[in-house]
Amino acid sequence: MIEAELARCVASFHPGATGVTGAAKLSGGASQETWTFDIVHPDGTIGAILRRAPPGFGAAPSRAAGLDAEASLMQLAHDAGLPSPRVLHVLRPEEGLGTGFIMARVEGETIARKILRDEQFAKARPLLARQLGKVAAGIHGLPATKLPKLRQMTATKEIGDLEREYRGFDWPRPVFELALRWLRDHDPGPSDEMTLVHGDFRHGNLIIGPDGVRAVLDWELAHFGDPMEDLGWICVNSWRFGEIDKPVGGFGSREELFAGYEEAGGTVDPSRVMFWEVMGTLRWGVMCCGMMQRFRIGPDHSMERAMIGRRASETEIDLLRLLAPRGR
């Protein structure tokens, strides 16, 4: 059924297209969906991705940049030569597909366990940390004047948001308290440099091929802020998938990440990166607790959500390893 709407839509921006095939939903919550499909054209088939809020789901959650902003950011990144899919079309209301956009499909892998273990990525793994450093610097270097309207974040604001969310759960967690206290005591203040921050720069949002990074996806949490946030977030232990001695995504070192970043013209402040790693670890822990809440009170009463709630303790051991390491 969605294929008929897509076919009409595609014909409007891609002259000569004769239809679409193979539409399949890749992921979807209540308010946001991702579909893959192929555009049929006499010159050859084009792989495409639809990212949309279905009709009736206009409003994005308050932290979200919004799908229109995501489309502009992806296009800006693509135009700047960063690994980012080409945006083919931004949806219009009269097309009946909701709000969102259509982009070119980039082939590759997003599943961390495969990227970290499969033979086909063996040559890419040692390159990734440096490559991602360069990509992050490229993102942070995108000209502020061209960016869509985004929320502005500081470390202080982020601590406040996390604390409010944690207190809302009304479930005491002394390790989270310790982390909140540490964050307040070590708040570095506003960054001298305020840039575009991707906001969710980690496994799952990176398409990796045997040659390395092919695309950065999911700009939903993009904002203005401290560029070191992206470097700290990708070092959070939760994204190492067992390879705990390789802080960057389980495939590389901080030194490689930082070297790539500086090669591409960025300046690294390692102590701010460490601050954001602690913040990110706590943030993932709070998100796990949020999954438990949604399991209990929300419509998504699934085992998966329930079990993610039981992963909050993983972030507690990670926080202790960061803040109160045992002498061994």
Place this chain on the structure above:
Amino acid sequence: MQDEPTPTELIKAVADFLRNEIAPAITGHNSFKLRVGINALDLVTRQLTLAQTADAAEAARLEQLLGADGSLIELNRLLSEKIASGVVDLQTPGLADHLWQTTMDKLAVDQPNYAAYKREMGDTTRS
């Protein structure tokens, strides 16, 4: 007094059946969901086996640390308030040890295969 078998034995028998007989016959997304379900049952088994002793030890440490009595959740609320206000911190004798022991006991139930937990248990083999 309820009769045997115990909840632990019943849940383990169900989990083993799902793991050994059903999982090999299921494919696709349901196979992923079944694995999550089996993990949940295994977690419950570990909790039923381990939590009582761990909770008692946690309560004893908290009473010592805080000089107060109460239920486990009340004691944890009190400790949380004291950490938030800075009355208790990592320089306070016993705090770091308490948080480590409590967290290790939680991981033993929640996620004993978590690499950071295995490392802290002294197991240096890779997961």
